[in-house]
Amino acid sequence: MCPADGLPGADGEGGRGLLLVAALADKWGVxxxxxxxVVWCEFMLG
Known part of the structure; x- marks a missing residue:
């Protein structure tokens, strides 16, 4: 069971959380x- 793929509509109020995680995290997974x-992520510090 993976999170749903796809982009939210331009006027959608949600659905961007994993897009942000994928763009900002050094590693992430499900x-x-x-x-x-559980969705997890890692950020490098420093």
Whole structure:
């Protein structure tokens, strides 16, 4: 179960969270859990 792909509409109020994570994080991914999933990310400091 991965997060939904695709871009939100220009007037959409949500759906940009993972786009921001992908653009800013050094590493990120998705881990399946029972129930649901976890999205993780890493940022290099310094």
């Amino acid at each position: 881990a399946e859990r029972n129930p649901g999933k």
